[in-house]
Amino acid sequence: GPKNYDASTGYKSKSMLVTPLKNHKNEIIGVLQLLNAQTETGEVIPFSAEYENLVASLASQAAVALTNNRLIWELKEALQTIKALFDAFIKSIATAIEEKSSYTGGHIERVAKLTMMIAKAINESSEGPLKDVCLSEDELEELRLAAWMHDIGKITTPQYIMDKATKLETIFDRIHMLETRFQLIVSLTENAYLHRKLGLLQGGNGDESELSQLDAACAREVQGIGEEFEFVRSCNKGFMDGDKIAHLREIANKTYILDGQAHPYLTEEEFTNLSVRKGTLTDEERKTIENHVVMTWDILYPLPFPHALANVPDYAREHHEKLDGSGYPRGLSGKEIPLQSRILAIADIFEALTARDRPYRDPMKLSKAIDILKFMKQDNHIDPNIYDLFVSSSILSKYAREEMNPEQIDAE
Numbered sequence: 420g421p422k423n424y425d426a427s428t429g430y431k432s433k434s435m436l437v438t439p440l441k442n443h444k445n446e447i448i449g450v451l452q453l454l455n456a457q458t459e460t461g462e463v464i465p466f467s468a469e470y471e472n473l474v475a476s477l478a479s480q481a482a483v484a485l486t487n488n489r490l491i492w493e494l495k496e497a498l499q500t501i502k503a504l505f506d507a508f509i510k511s512i513a514t515a516i517e518e519k520s521s522y523t524g525g526h527i528e529r530v531a532k533l534t535m536m537i538a539k540a541i542n543e544s545s546e547g548p549l550k551d552v553c554l555s556e557d558e559l560e561e562l563r564l565a566a567w568m569h570d571i572g573k574i575t576t577p578q579y580i581m582d583k584a585t586k587l588e589t590i591f592d593r594i595h596m597l598e599t600r601f602q603l604i605v606s607l608t609e610n611a612y613l614h615r616k617l618g619l620l621q622g623g624n625g626d627e628s629e630l631s632q633l634d635a636a637c638a639r640e641v642q643g644i645g646e647e648f649e650f651v652r653s654c655n656k657g658f659m660d661g662d663k664i665a666h667l668r669e670i671a672n673k674t675y676i677l678d679g680q681a682h683p684y685l686t687e688e689e690f691t692n693l694s695v696r697k698g699t700l701t702d703e704e705r706k707t708i709e710n711h712v713v714m715t716w717d718i719l720y721p722l723p724f725p726h727a728l729a730n731v732p733d734y735a736r737e738h739h740e741k742l743d744g745s746g747y748p749r750g751l752s753g754k755e756i757p758l759q760s761r762i763l764a765i766a767d768i769f770e771a772l773t774a775r776d777r778p779y780r781d782p783m784k785l786s787k788a789i790d791i792l793k794f795m796k797q798d799n800h801i802d803p804n805i806y807d808l809f810v811s812s813s814i815l816s817k818y819a820r821e822e823m824n825p826e827q828i829d830a831e
């Protein structure tokens with residue numbers, strides 16, 4: 420109060436006019452205090468009553484200014500909190516997606532990192548076909564969000580398809596089911612021979628040579644069934660050509676009798692899966708995988724992005740499009756594919772190629788990854804200008820140093 424103030428400063432408060440500062444809710448948020456009214460000659464006098472109104476209106480203006488200031492500050496803080504929350508939420512979803520598959524750990528974060536490195540390099544380029552491209556702060560943020568959410572649709576992809584290691588795998592690998600079935604077929608076959616032997620013996624006309632002929636025929640047949648199963652097992656992984664598919668067809672068409680009913684060695688669905696020529700996915704499963712970009716759009720489109728970020732859903736959906744129109748989901752070509760998606764596509768492919776933690780293969784050498792990208796450029800799949808900038812910039816060596824194993828880095 421004035422007493423303490425006077426004591427500490429030597430000032431003498433003689434007259435005083437005090438008005439409370441009230442906000443729109445009529446809460447007192449401060450006090451306007453005038454001290455020591457003076458005459459023209461500097462003599463301290465009491466405040467006259469006519470000042471009270473003037474000061475009261477000053478006080479109300481000061482209260483409005485103070486309140487505004489506080490609201491703006493609170494709004495800024497609230498916005499920052501929401502932004503941080505949104506960012507953290509996006510990262511949680513990325514974690515959830517990557518939890519689904521041991522094949523893609525860290526993919527999303529690295530794609531986002533690489534995407535922004537390329538975007539920055541484009542902004543900084545002062546020569547070449549991309550020298551005039553400059554993404555604004557808002558556009559960079561839009562691209563960053565699209566990168567973090569590009570695979571968000573994978574949240575809906577069935578887990579067994581994401582990680583399908585063999586052709587017969589659904590929730591579990593059905594090869595063991597087939598193994599049991601073929602063992603049953605062997606037992607049924609042996610049974611049939613035993614019955615024939617029993618018939619001969621009971622009729623009293625089974626001589627030694629006839630019986631051993633039956634044994635040999637049984638052994639041959641059982642061996643054949645074993646070989647057929649081994650062939651089926653070999654089809655569960657790896658390449659298939661026309662001859663192998665034809666042989667598989669023959670085996671599938673054979674039947675065994677159980678409870679008086681004929682059953683095929685392989686069901687049509689098993690045959691379809693086993694005759695996949697390359698990889699493990701049937702056409703239908705491949706479509707389900709490819710559908711993740713449609714799902715990405717379906718998930719992102721309803722979100723009320725502010726105007727400056729309105730293209731996030733489109734940029735994310737278009738990351739598997741190819742310049743020649745052979746990509747998915749829409750088959751866009753050339754300039755129909757936004758620049759942002761073309762950046763994202765290169766980051767996505769390069770990360771997938773060079774990831775050092777894929778359980779199914781050794782980490783790829785940097786030079787090989789660059790070669791593959793080069794072929795994709797020649798095939799008119801990826802943007803040649805972004806590719807050229809990407810391989811000639813310092814991005815490669817920086818990214819390689821930070822995200823790849825030293826053994827992978829065999830090029831600059």
Ligand SMILES: [Fe+2]
Pocket residue numbers: 569570711738739
């Ligand atoms: Fe994708």
Ligand SMILES: [Fe+2]
Pocket residue numbers: 526530569570767
């Ligand atoms: Fe991806």
